Amino acid sequence: MLNPYRKHKIMPWYFGALVVLCLNFSMSMQASFAEGIAPAAPRGQLLFNTYCGACHQPTGIGVPSVFPPLVGNVTDWLSREKGRDYLIRVVLGGIEGAMTVKGVNYAGAMPSWASLDDESIASILNYVSIAWGNQPSQPEKFEFFKAQEIHPIREEKPTPQSTYALRQRLLAVDLKVQAVTNPVVIKLRPVSFTTQQVQEGREVYDHNCKDCHGSNLDNGEFGGAPLKGSYFKQHWEKGSVANLSAYMKNKMPPDRPGVFSDKVYADLVAFLLQSNGYEAGSVALPSQLSAQQGLSLEQD
Ligand code: HEC
Ligand code: HEC
Structure with a gap:
């Protein structure tokens, strides 16, 4: 070869x-x-x-x-x-x-x-x-x-x-x-997503993620990390939603990362966010990573 x-x-x-x-x-x-x-x-x-x-x-x-x-x-x-x-x-x-x-x-x-x-x-x-x-x-x-x-x-x-x-x-x-004293802090807008995205995300989750991450997102049988609670917060809350999206697209599911469309990954994000106490609204989470970059996961 x-x-x-x-x-x-x-x-x-x-x-x-x-x-x-x-x-x-x-x-x-x-x-x-x-x-x-x-x-x-x-x-x-x-x-x-x-x-x-x-x-x-x-x-x-x-x-x-x-x-x-x-x-x-x-x-x-x-x-x-x-x-x-x-x-x-x-x-x-x-x-x-x-x-x-x-x-x-x-x-x-x-x-x-x-x-x-x-x-x-x-x-x-x-x-x-x-x-x-x-x-x-x-x-x-x-x-x-x-x-x-x-x-x-x-x-x-x-x-x-x-x-x-x-x-x-x-x-x-x-x-x-x-000596870096005044780092640039870029202002992000709060993330938004719809109930419809949550529902569609849940369905994909049930078929592709539940075995490892569990029906309750923190009770997986095959070693998946907890996807809610303090573990989730600690990893994702301080940054842009694009971090979480890009992580999933690059790594999940482990045997075929990136297998879904951007839309489906956005649905999965919506489902995870709702499971972590974020509230759905009328504005959908955009599918494109570039459009997600300005959206913050920080909650007040
Ligand atoms: C074969 C088991 C398996 C499947 C199926 C799976 N995951 Fe994972 N997932 C893992 C493991 C193991 C980790 C921890 C990886 C690491 O730390 O490098 C992980 C980590 C994650 C994380 C990061 C958690 C964190 O805060 O660090 C997210 C988000 C995630 N998975 C989402 C998903 C989604 C969504 C699906 C379905 C599309 C999925 N996973 C399918 C095993 C799995
Ligand atoms: C899913 C998105 C993502 C992917 C894929 C990714 N990175 Fe990163 N990388 C990050 C983020 C986010 C940070 C900063 C982490 C933090 O804030 O703690 C980072 C940090 C780094 C740093 C450290 C920078 C510093 O100044 O300390 C290096 C080096 C790096 N990445 C190289 C790579 C290389 C090489 C690859 C491919 C093998 C890669 N990254 C893949 C998101 C990613």
Whole structure:
């Protein structure tokens, strides 16, 4: 099989894309640095667009106050001590907790991508290290992520909480970052949804989610996380509804994430919200993630 990772197996049809990539990279980077990139980039890009792009956007600029940017940001992490280790943990275990990135506040939850193999994770990290003009501050010292270095960290089973705690520790030693005093707070509007959406969501839930998450949303038999109460609140209440939608679209149901239309995911969100004490109204929850971004889950 064709494995784009191996230079010597790259077929001619593939060459056009590679040449374009090499040209792009060599303009912004030292030649020696660019040589190693070419084989990694196409696969990393494909994986990034599939597993990360819905939230961080294919351009890496994220969505202000919902999904933090990776442009510039990854470079910052790579230039910090332990930053590399941190990035691996974020992808393996996800991360959750309030953060300020480039002066904007985020309070979301990023899902774990431990389901991807070591090689894929290394590929994605290599892509985000060099994509969109990202460039390690000392290219000559930068080493590509390798599958072998992902594995031992995977064995430690990082969680969203442990990785967040690490983030706090790493930043605490970095006075430059502590100096962010007035982060931008983007004003979101309260979320809205209709009874009809709740009903349709309930039906989908009963057929596709109930076995794991339970008839009461917190009594699942097959290990699904509680979908209501303080657990739900803690994860989702501080941010935009787009966080919850994007999480479900990317991860649920676990054996075929993204299988439903945007409308159905919005119905599921409506059902979960109603189950958590949010009240239905006359304005429907829009299906598109982009339209959900300005809607807050914060309750007064
Ligand atoms: C469902 C949406 C979603 C997906 C998919 C997603 N992320 Fe995230 N990501 C987030 C959110 C939200 C945060 C911030 C979490 C918080 O506020 O605690 C984040 C944070 C991060 C951070 C940490 C930024 C920092 O400054 O500490 C990195 C790095 C990152 N994501 C990379 C990735 C990569 C690589 C992928 C794909 C493998 C990915 N993300 C997939 C939503 C997502
Ligand atoms: C095979 C079992 C299974 C099925 C089916 C399933 N889930 Fe999950 N779900 C899980 C597990 C396990 C987690 C915890 C994942 C994690 O922490 O990485 C989870 C997490 C979640 C979360 C995040 C909870 C939180 O606050 O962290 C939501 C929301 C969710 N599922 C919704 C759904 C919806 C909606 C469906 C149906 C379309 C569904 N799930 C189907 C097992 C399942």
